[in-house]
Amino acid sequence: MVKNRVEERIENAVVQMAFxxxxxxxxxxxxxxxxxDIMV
Numbered sequence: 001m002v003k004n005r006v007e008e009r010i011e012n013a014v015v016q017m018a019f020x021x022x023x024x025x026x027x028x029x030x031x032x033x034x035x036x037d038i039m040v
Contacts, residue, residue, distance in 0.1 A: 006040065013038050 017029050030040050
């Protein structure tokens, strides 16, 4: 695994959140994913 990469499931969750909610910023996306037990 490359040092600056995350697991594929986390990457997919971030991409999905970005497509569903394009107006959200990085902090909000991180907070929403944390509620789903996905730590970025």
